[in-house]
Amino acid sequence: MTALEFARRLRGRQRTIGYWVVLDDPVATERLARLGYDYVAIDAQHGLLGYEGVRNGIIAIDAGNQAAAVVRVEQNDPFAIGRVLDAGATGVIVPLVDDVEGAERAVAATRYPPRGRRSYGPMRAQLRVGPAPAEADEAVVCLAMIETTEGLRNVERICAVDGLDGVYVGPSDLRLAVGGSTSTDPAVDGVFEDAVRHIAEVARASGVAAGIHTPDGATAARRLAQGYTFATVASDLVHLQQAALSHLETARRNA
Amino acid sequence: MTALEFARRLRGRQRTIGYWVVLDDPVATERLARLGYDYVAIDAQHGLLGYEGVRNGIIAIDAGNQAAAVVRVEQNDPFAIGRVLDAGATGVIVPLVDDVEGAERAVAATRYPPRGRRSYGPMRAQLRVGPAPAEADEAVVCLAMIETTEGLRNVERICAVDGLDGVYVGPSDLRLAVGGSTSTDPAVDGVFEDAVRHIAEVARASGVAAGIHTPDGATAARRLAQGYTFATVASDLVHLQQAALSHLETARRNA
Amino acid sequence: MTALEFARRLRGRQRTIGYWVVLDDPVATERLARLGYDYVAIDAQHGLLGYEGVRNGIIAIDAGNQAAAVVRVEQNDPFAIGRVLDAGATGVIVPLVDDVEGAERAVAATRYPPRGRRSYGPMRAQLRVGPAPAEADEAVVCLAMIETTEGLRNVERICAVDGLDGVYVGPSDLRLAVGGSTSTDPAVDGVFEDAVRHIAEVARASGVAAGIHTPDGATAARRLAQGYTFATVASDLVHLQQAALSHLETARRNA
Amino acid sequence: MTALEFARRLRGRQRTIGYWVVLDDPVATERLARLGYDYVAIDAQHGLLGYEGVRNGIIAIDAGNQAAAVVRVEQNDPFAIGRVLDAGATGVIVPLVDDVEGAERAVAATRYPPRGRRSYGPMRAQLRVGPAPAEADEAVVCLAMIETTEGLRNVERICAVDGLDGVYVGPSDLRLAVGGSTSTDPAVDGVFEDAVRHIAEVARASGVAAGIHTPDGATAARRLAQGYTFATVASDLVHLQQAALSHLETARRNA
Amino acid sequence: MTALEFARRLRGRQRTIGYWVVLDDPVATERLARLGYDYVAIDAQHGLLGYEGVRNGIIAIDAGNQAAAVVRVEQNDPFAIGRVLDAGATGVIVPLVDDVEGAERAVAATRYPPRGRRSYGPMRAQLRVGPAPAEADEAVVCLAMIETTEGLRNVERICAVDGLDGVYVGPSDLRLAVGGSTSTDPAVDGVFEDAVRHIAEVARASGVAAGIHTPDGATAARRLAQGYTFATVASDLVHLQQAALSHLETARRNA
Amino acid sequence: MTALEFARRLRGRQRTIGYWVVLDDPVATERLARLGYDYVAIDAQHGLLGYEGVRNGIIAIDAGNQAAAVVRVEQNDPFAIGRVLDAGATGVIVPLVDDVEGAERAVAATRYPPRGRRSYGPMRAQLRVGPAPAEADEAVVCLAMIETTEGLRNVERICAVDGLDGVYVGPSDLRLAVGGSTSTDPAVDGVFEDAVRHIAEVARASGVAAGIHTPDGATAARRLAQGYTFATVASDLVHLQQAALSHLETARRNA
Numbered sequence A, B, C, D, E, F: 001m002t003a004l005e006f007a008r009r010l011r012g013r014q015r016t017i018g019y020w021v022v023l024d025d026p027v028a029t030e031r032l033a034r035l036g037y038d039y040v041a042i043d044a045q046h047g048l049l050g051y052e053g054v055r056n057g058i059i060a061i062d063a064g065n066q067a068a069a070v071v072r073v074e075q076n077d078p079f080a081i082g083r084v085l086d087a088g089a090t091g092v093i094v095p096l097v098d099d100v101e102g103a104e105r106a107v108a109a110t111r112y113p114p115r116g117r118r119s120y121g122p123m124r125a126q127l128r129v130g131p132a133p134a135e136a137d138e139a140v141v142c143l144a145m146i147e148t149t150e151g152l153r154n155v156e157r158i159c160a161v162d163g164l165d166g167v168y169v170g171p172s173d174l175r176l177a178v179g180g181s182t183s184t185d186p187a188v189d190g191v192f193e194d195a196v197r198h199i200a201e202v203a204r205a206s207g208v209a210a211g212i213h214t215p216d217g218a219t220a221a222r223r224l225a226q227g228y229t230f231a232t233v234a235s236d237l238v239h240l241q242q243a244a245l246s247h248l249e250t251a252r253r254n255a
Ligand SMILES: [Mg+2]
Pocket: A095, A147, A170, A172, A173, C119, C120
């Protein structure tokens, strides 16, 4: 899937499923990118890697030759966004977008003038997209995370921002935002699920993609069934830990 | 568990269960080292890391403060063995030991003169073991891999080598060695299982530890029940891939 | 000392002594963390390391299993603060805090909503602190550097900011701020010492910790005797240079 | 050429020629720094390296013992600027300076108080410059990039900012800013060349250095002849690709 | 081109042209791998990279999705050869092969038992080749460097070694071996060219591939015309230096 | 001091004093190289760095522009020796040389044919030495470590090996070799000091340099006074630890 194809599928609100990477190992990332996921997202905000890790991870995803490379950037900052696009990311997930100004700032960082304020220097990206900024803009997606009280309150206005390709729910932060005492606190299930549903509906009504972070394939399926157009299964570190712990328990139990 | 305690458990043929690391990420390795495994083995032969990765991985295992750090070294070479012991490994698994000479070479690399030929410079290791070489020797284990036709033929003599603390079965190479057309070829199950049993019996008779590589906790349990004294579940890369693939299938099936 | 114990000692204004790391070598950092210092601070502002260095340094400090890991962050920025807390730092020293707004911004970055604005994703930190954000908040300390004219003028108001655990004097910048022509200019000793005393008194009156950067153990002792509750001896690079130079002079003089 | 000599040549509007590095390899960078260029600029904005790469690149340039090390920083940010000066850069090229406020912000980040707001901690830089901040200020140059519509409009006022040592034209962004549909679009040659000429004239009138990015030595020569006082030939990645492609075509044509 | 296709082209003595990488930068390597060269060879002997560099370079070549990845290994050592094959190299160039024993040792390291002695663990390689060792053997090429007096004397016998896929001339070492006082000494042109011709003829007669290292496309073309079946243009570091120097001279001459 | 000057001073048995680096940080290494030591030795055997660390360390030493870069190689292996010479080391210290064969093997690895067997590819080294192998040979020194029972017994014959530039005493291993129960065991002082004296005398008689590892400047001075022609003060990690511990004790004692 080329960057452009991915961007079009996302914008067309066709379903895609992704995987979430927080580890700093290109070999693992390449493997994950070869499994059939539509995209692999590298987490530069809470993940455990710096710039070299993100750059090598994007190359590794491209070596898999199947999945689109997406990066959740460190913060809503023009350089943080520009540098991963230069390195070849197909899209960015921008954390903690609270309002229209935040969404506009994010969008501007992903498009060249006159549409935005991205600075020209697609050192690695130009391998895949033509030299015309307008073409490059077309092949890049900008997704805003809805995960704060303010973001939730402003979700309609955020979805209406010109050039924003979709929203992305961060369930841990959102659950805390709606009053959870932990990131998985079931006590706020009602209000949390309402919020999750509301965001999907607003996105649908606005014609933008609606994505969400999920801990496993079953939850991903449920969210897609619920109206989300893309869902990411997270994360390599957690799944590895779960698998290794499960093997240990089996070994101990049966030995 | 201190290095010395681990060495004593292993030499006392008490059961231990380990996990196998081929990834080059200290954060993942530390997590794995905190799950309750008795040891974590970093693979410098077929793993995907160089010296910095092994060094940082050993530090990460120690940061977990539970599991002993073991390294499968690149090859049966005094420097390859010495450098990971200097970096703080509690033991080495030495690949492709074919005969008495190979086993003696491996043992000599793990002990200081006059017992062996290890060169003095325990830059990080001395954090945990006292300055006396004899004490350091006591806290280090040397394990020889039995995984070739020659190694299998010479297993009694290898087990009898003074200072060798145990043998370790490499099932993939061993299965190919006994005629398998792939590393998991069921056509040679009979001769392979005979070999696996034989190695455990020889180790028991010789009073040395018997270890084996396994793909999952259930196999580890089966091998321990069969007389192996330690078993490693392998590996992070494979388990991560399995988990991620399973989530994708679940998501696709139910979406 | 757990993160929580360190936080409590610091908040209780009990004396602690730390060491300052600017080098990018986890083996050295681990060694320093094993000497008995209460904390080791990694300098991400003027130090010579990037994110990987900070991350590996925190793991190395934890491998020492004695000292608390603190990071002087690059700047007063939510992501710079959040990422090192996610990586397991027990506390942050935030440079160049000039006023109440700066202090509040720093505090907010270290606490989860509703207390602050930290985003949830404690990838490595959760190894040590429970999943409840309130608990995590309790085990993290936020220290504001007083090192500019504005900061000095606003020190009372800064100390009164809710959630701020202490102030930390940066003597080089502060001496320049009070008119020094170099970072050690003795011509401004009077006004500089007055400022240093004043900051300690304000912190005492406000009930928050008072810390200071020092070049050696003797100065650290003097500052503690003077009312500072924590002092850091700095730095590895300088001390290494001093030691190596001293050995050279001895060798040349006597050879 | 010492840092101070380079700063004086630049401020004296004497001609210098530099080379532009986007690769993350200190061996290549050192080689390039030994060819006779007056300066080598490492690109931390669009280049493909993180902090370690920039730090090691500056050391490599110094190992060449000929060229001054300059860094195009990530963005107009005090920390981004301070950290490369601490690492030993002789000067910074600050991207996307739009107005007086941007230029003042850049200048302030390169000078210690009371002239600016640079924080003290020249960990590597102090190897070459004395301890007096005023001396260090003297040996550091600050260059503002003119590459946006706003920057072009405000170029006189930017050139008049006290402490700014020069301006630097980013032709790709500037060409897009003046309406180009690609970064090399010949359709806007007229307005683009006018802008380039205008910037050089304004700089000359203001007595500051005028620099420009160029794709090859011939263009660099042309720009110098046109009144620019420094020109950078860019870049290693592009020239390497051109050379390798040319060899392939020769080989294929003649084989 | 898949690994198997490359192996077949090479064994079928069809012409291929490659490029030689000594730099430690995956972005540059990927670019070079996208230009249309049939293979890109990473130099682990005289190149300036360690294992991580080689591993990341192979991933980068695969990200280019065109060229086969070849590695000139450090030395004729089973582990040095096995590790790069595990990392996904399609072939190895083994330096300093002097005689039949050396060639057999090299071949054995590239094939699994019973054909050779490669140990099983194709952690990254298995992404592309099936699990059957026999299949993997088929998709891997082993090339022996002829570059010493002994190697030249034994070239017929070396070419006759079963499983060897080709020979590769190292002109610098070979020229010194035939008496050159420098690696490019024209005084020995006669005997050197005789040797080069002789090696190509022996390879042709033996039915194995004949390759050679060249400094530019014209020389590569000449060697192919002369009977060599593959030629590598070398190297990135040298070509980059040449290009940058040429731009400097142009700039200086015309400014 | 150029490589050639250093080689001549060493061969001329003029006194030189060096410093020993085991840390993996180029900034620290550069600082140490600027203090006035005649050489800085990077320890690739017991040090805590891999190839990248050694390469970057050599560049850092050269950035200091004063000290010669020497590497204690991993083992007596042609590739281990050749790669650091290619990276620009002025000399190698080869561990564990037991006999004439070992010394000859070491020497051969440092000289080009016909004097030795070094392979041609001085990628970084050629920056400083001319293209003629004979000249390069002249500017490289080969030092054999005497640190085993066999080495001590064979020291006359080792010193007589053609091309060997000196011997280097490894006191820790040597003390163990002469029967010490620890690397500093005073019980064997007599026999150890006899051995140390003997080696210096043999070297003097043979006309080669005599060097020794020492823990501090005073010991270095004593060894030079005793007839050694060069002495290394070791090491950065130990001295850093000593300094930090001493500051802690001072702070605790006086606070
Ligand atoms: Mg979030």
